[in-house]
Structures are given as C-alpha cells and as structure tokens.
Amino acid sequence: MLLLTRCSLLGLLFSASSLLAAPVVVTNINGYGFNAEREVSPFKVLVFDDATGKIIARGDNDLAAKYAAAKTIDGKGKTLLPGLIDGHGHVLGLGFNLSMTELRGSSTEQDAVKRVAEFAAKNPELSWIKGRGWNQVLWPEKQFPTSTLLDEAVANKPVWLRRVDGHAGWANSKALALAGVTKDTLDPAGGEIIRDAKGNPTGVLIDNAMALIEKHIPESTDAEKLHALNAAFKHLLALGITSTHDAGVDTATVKLYQQLAAKSKLPLRIYPMLAANDPELANWLKAGIIDDKTDFLDIRSVKIYGDGALGSRGAALIKPYSDKPDQSGLLVTEPDQLHAVMQQTINAGFQANVHAIGDLSNRITLDQFEQLVPAEQRIASRHRIEHAQIIAPIDIPRFAKLGVIPAMQAVHATSDKNMAADRLGEERLRGAYAWRTFIDQGSIIVGGSDYPVELAEPFHGIHASVTRQDQHNQPKGGWIPEQRLTLTEALRSFTVDAAYGAFQENMMGTLAPGSWADFILIDRDIFTIPETELWQVEVEQTWVNGEQAFNK
Incomplete structure (x- = not known):
C-alpha cells in the first residue's frame, strides 16, 4: 500500500535524525504494533523521543543496548499496544452524560423513573432534570414509556430523558407544556410525536421532533x-x-x-x-x-x-x-x-x-x-x-x-x-x-x-x-x-x-518509527487470553505524545 510505504519512509527519515533526539526506552514489555502490511508486529523494546513525542525505534532486547545512556522505563512485563482510536463518539455528550441521570441498564419504566426521582431529589438546584440511556426494548412490555409516571415523580420542573441511541426523548408534562407540544402540534419533517389513541402526546418524541423540547432547554455556558x-x-x-x-x-x-x-x-x-x-x-x-x-x-x-x-x-x-x-x-x-x-x-x-x-x-x-x-x-x-x-x-x-x-x-x-x-x-x-x-x-x-x-x-x-x-x-x-x-x-x-x-x-495507530508515541499498557496479553475475556481487559497506563496521561 502506498500509504504504508510512506509510513515506512517516514520512519527511515526519522531514524536518521534520531542522534539528535532525547530518547526514552521502554523495556520489559510484550509489545504489539503493525507493520507496513498492517500485520501484527511483536516487539520487546520501544524507543521514543521525549522532545518530539515520536517513536524512534522498536525491536528486541538488543535494541535497548544501543541506548544505554537513555532514560529507561520498566514495563514490568505488561502488554503494550498502540493507543486506541474511537472512530465515532460524541465527546461533549459523554461529558454531560457523566453529570446527569444515568438510565442505562434500567430494567423497567418504573426503575427508570425511580432513578430520575432520586437524581432530582439530590440536585434541587437544577432547573431541568436531564438524563439518558433508557431502552424500552429491554423492558418487559417493550413499549415506549409515557409522561404519566414521570409526572408523579417530578411535577414541578421539566424532565427530558434521551433514549440510549439519542434518537428519541421522553418528557414529562411540564416539559411538554413549556414547549407548547399539544394534540394540535404537527409532526415536523423527519420527526414524530408519539400519541395515544385520542391523539394526545404521550411524552416520547422521535428524531427531529426532539427539537420541539430541546430548543427550550437553557444553553450550557x-x-x-x-x-x-x-x-x-x-x-x-x-x-x-x-x-x-x-x-x-x-x-x-x-x-x-x-x-x-x-x-x-x-x-x-x-x-x-x-x-x-x-x-x-x-x-x-x-x-x-x-x-x-x-x-x-x-x-x-x-x-x-x-x-x-x-x-x-x-x-x-x-x-x-x-x-x-x-x-x-x-x-x-x-x-x-x-x-x-x-x-x-x-x-x-x-x-x-x-x-x-x-x-x-x-x-x-x-x-x-x-x-x-x-x-x-x-x-x-x-x-x-x-x-x-x-x-x-x-x-x-x-x-x-x-x-x-x-x-x-x-x-x-x-x-x-x-x-x-x-x-x-x-x-x-x-x-x-x-x-x-x-x-x-x-x-x-x-x-x-x-x-x-x-x-x-x-x-x-x-x-x-x-x-x-x-x-x-x-x-x-x-x-x-x-x-x-x-x-x-x-x-x-x-x-x-x-x-x-x-x-x-x-x-x-501502528507504533512505527516516525509516528506519535501514543500507546497503552494493559493488564493481560490479548493474543493469548480466551477471546471471551477480551471485554475484561483493563488499561493500566495511557501515554499520549510520549507523556503519561493516565495511570491506574
């Protein structure tokens, strides 16, 4: 591949200038990177430049001897991988989620409402009660919730709870009233207001209809x-x-x-x-x-x-x-x-x-x-x-x-x-x-x-x-x-x-010479453990640009 050939060339150029670097040597590791063919390439020693945050070299134990005067970090036999890249997330949404009602894993509509009530009681200063994570598919009835139970739990302030996928929201009657969502409100293009047999909003709004509520939520500073x-x-x-x-x-x-x-x-x-x-x-x-x-x-x-x-x-x-x-x-x-x-x-x-x-x-x-x-x-x-x-x-x-x-x-x-x-x-x-x-x-x-x-x-x-x-x-x-x-x-x-x-x-993503020194140390070797245990892997250290950013 042309793209990885360039990567290899970059690595050679960088190695040629490594004499000017401030090398740090990570030893005693069970390392895995990728080669030019995107195949796994094991190594025991990783060398990076402390000044630029780039990889200088990787190899077997003999490599460490070439940098005898360099700063050394003992990997203590841990498995080292390239830093992981999440190719699709929502950073601000995650940050806000960490400080709102967590509804993921709620077993019933009643369980979700109980969590909302407890959160509201603990946070009386909030003008809106917000949350995320409910999933009606995991509830016994597998039906969308309604505002009825939410109204019983929190009646004096608006409640807005996004579904786990972020494509539906669940409101109490206070939120519906503030937004002016009634029986006569038309579904917006690309959205739907879920209604009961009489045509009244039940409290759940789908996709573009969510904006009817969300435009009334105060903007975060x-x-x-x-x-x-x-x-x-x-x-x-x-x-x-x-x-x-x-x-x-x-x-x-x-x-x-x-x-x-x-x-x-x-x-x-x-x-x-x-x-x-x-x-x-x-x-x-x-x-x-x-x-x-x-x-x-x-x-x-x-x-x-x-x-x-x-x-x-x-x-x-x-x-x-x-x-x-x-x-x-x-x-x-x-x-x-x-x-x-x-x-x-x-x-x-x-x-x-x-x-x-x-x-x-x-x-x-x-x-x-x-x-x-x-x-x-x-x-x-x-x-x-x-x-x-x-x-x-x-x-x-x-x-x-x-x-x-x-x-x-x-x-x-x-x-x-x-x-x-x-x-x-x-x-x-x-x-x-x-x-x-x-x-x-x-x-x-x-x-x-x-x-x-x-x-x-x-x-x-x-x-x-x-x-x-x-x-x-x-x-x-x-x-x-x-x-x-x-x-x-x-x-x-x-x-x-x-x-x-x-x-x-x-x-x-490769830990090839010339790339950024973004890597992690984990608690087990993913290539030797049973595949059923992969989800249990824990990160012990995270390094970004040659600097430690997390230590368990």
Whole structure:
C-alpha cells in the first residue's frame, strides 16, 4: 500500500535524525504494533523521543543496548499496544452524560423513573432534570414509556430523558407544556410525536421532533462545556483512548477545542466532524482544511445525518418494519437537502461522513457519493458512512467500488441482537452488521463505540467484533457468527484503520518509527487470553505524545 510505504519512509527519515533526539526506552514489555502490511508486529523494546513525542525505534532486547545512556522505563512485563482510536463518539455528550441521570441498564419504566426521582431529589438546584440511556426494548412490555409516571415523580420542573441511541426523548408534562407540544402540534419533517389513541402526546418524541423540547432547554455556558469536555477526556484516557473522532460538532465546541489546543491543553487527539446543520458551516468550508502538524486537532470532515436509529424505528428502510408494517423510518435529511450539503462538503475538499443506519438511507447516500465524487477521487477522498448498519446485500459491494469507508460500531450488534430480527425479519439480517463481508471485499472498517449511546469501552467493541457476543458471552456461538472478525482485524479497526479514516495512518495507530508515541499498557496479553475475556481487559497506563496521561 502506498500509504504504508510512506509510513515506512517516514520512519527511515526519522531514524536518521534520531542522534539528535532525547530518547526514552521502554523495556520489559510484550509489545504489539503493525507493520507496513498492517500485520501484527511483536516487539520487546520501544524507543521514543521525549522532545518530539515520536517513536524512534522498536525491536528486541538488543535494541535497548544501543541506548544505554537513555532514560529507561520498566514495563514490568505488561502488554503494550498502540493507543486506541474511537472512530465515532460524541465527546461533549459523554461529558454531560457523566453529570446527569444515568438510565442505562434500567430494567423497567418504573426503575427508570425511580432513578430520575432520586437524581432530582439530590440536585434541587437544577432547573431541568436531564438524563439518558433508557431502552424500552429491554423492558418487559417493550413499549415506549409515557409522561404519566414521570409526572408523579417530578411535577414541578421539566424532565427530558434521551433514549440510549439519542434518537428519541421522553418528557414529562411540564416539559411538554413549556414547549407548547399539544394534540394540535404537527409532526415536523423527519420527526414524530408519539400519541395515544385520542391523539394526545404521550411524552416520547422521535428524531427531529426532539427539537420541539430541546430548543427550550437553557444553553450550557462555555464554563459548563469545558467542565464536561475535561470530564470526558479523563474518562476516555482511562479507557486507553488516545484519539477520538467527534461526530457532529457545532462551532461553539470547535472553538473550545481550538482554545484548548492553542494552550496545549488537549490531553488526547480530537478529529472533529463539523455538524452539517451548523449555521457557520459555509464559513468553515470556505476557510479550508485545518491540518494540525501535531495532529491534536485536524479539521477536515463534516457529519451529515441521513436517518434515525433502529431502536426507535427511525432508521429509514426500503420496506416497512417487520414489527410495525405501517412504518418505514425517517429521513432526517431529505434527499434534495442531503445532496446539497454533501455537494457543498465535497466541493470544498472536506470528507463527508454521513450517518446512515437503515438500508434506504445507506442506498440514498451511496447514490449521492456515486453521483458527486469523480471515480479518480474516490479512494483519496475517504468519504465515510457512519454506522453502515443495515444494508441491502446488493449495495455492500458499492462501498468498495465507490471507495466509501464503513465506520461501524461492533457493540451496536450485540446491543441490538435482541430486537434486530423483530424490526427487520430474518431476510434483512443478511446485510446487517456485516463486518466480515466488508473486510472480505477489501473495505477498511473504522471502529468505534458511538459513546455515550454505548459505553466508551474499546475492549467491549474488540470483544464484540471477535465473538459476536455480549459480556455474558451470549448467544452461544455468537450472533450471526459468520460475520466475526479476527482479533488482528478488530484491533486494526481501533488503531491504524481508524487512523486511516481520518487521514492519520502515517502518524498513529501502528507504533512505527516516525509516528506519535501514543500507546497503552494493559493488564493481560490479548493474543493469548480466551477471546471471551477480551471485554475484561483493563488499561493500566495511557501515554499520549510520549507523556503519561493516565495511570491506574
């Protein structure tokens, strides 16, 4: 591959200048990196430049003798891996999630309401009670909740609770009243107000309808946002994540990132995707790509929404839902508008990263890429489809033909396995969560978690990729096991392949000479433990740019 040949050349050039470096030698390690063919390359010693934060060399124990006068770090026999890259998350959302009602794992609607009531009682100063993480599919009735129980728990202030996937919200009557949502309120384009038999709002709003409530929630201050960002940074570093792609960032947040970067206060690398609906998008595109020589803040991509999510039946399907024949999902961005914003992005030389979960949304997006991107530019442009979750089998080869990268989250499959067949029927599962099919046709998968929709645990994603099982190692043998990845492929999706999806594979994800010294030390060797234990791996140290950023 040309891209990895460049990486090797960069490494040779850097080695030639290593005599001027301030080397640090990490010894007594069980290291794994990647070579030019993206194959796993073991090593026992890693040498990096303390001044530049770049890798100088890696090799066996004899390498350490060449740097006898250098500072030495004893790895104490631990396994060392490249720093992990989450290719699709929401940093500010994660930070805010860490300081609101946690509804993930609630067993019933009553359990969720109890958590809300307890949180409200402990935080009387809050004007709004917010939370996230409920999932009605995991409740016995599998039905959307209503405002009734919420009203009993919290009646004097508005309550707004986002579903686990972020594509539906649950409000109490106070919030509905403040927003003026009544029986007479019309569903907005790309959204739905769930109603009872009499046409009254039940309290749940889907996709674009959520804005009816959210526009009334007071805007967070910059100080509150910075607090949330720093909380998220700390959390991600503790999980071994040294770089993350932030999917859909508004101008205010990008400017906060820029302020932190200017003061060298970004503790991990951020690849923000500009939000397509941001009023300042045209100005960002006109200003052009921002290629940060330190790679802490490269800005060259746009996040565009195609449809909703499967759990809330917002994913746009070619044929109706198997468990709701009168619904086919929602196109959050209508095709004409999608065409316009994709064209605007592509013409500016930016990477277009389109959220598409349902097979209809994926097909429409692929059609747009085929129309808008000249054949000779497709591979180099590295445009992406975020999630690429449910795809008509006939459309999967088009990803390779069009050079479109699938950015997929393995944990979505293990989270969705209990309801995906109900939503889609068995036939459509042939093109759902099809990681093996993508790899076998030569596609590069950008791995990620979609936090805070899912936990930001990268080893959960690696485990799910390899086993197609949840943390209880269910179902036995794996769900649609023919789509499993090898451990090497799974690790690549969270390292060098995720870096490729951000034009950064020459500088991170491999631990090759000349790349950034972003690495982690973990508590066990992932290549020797049973694959069922992969999700249990714990990070003991995280290093970014040759500096320790986390120590357990």
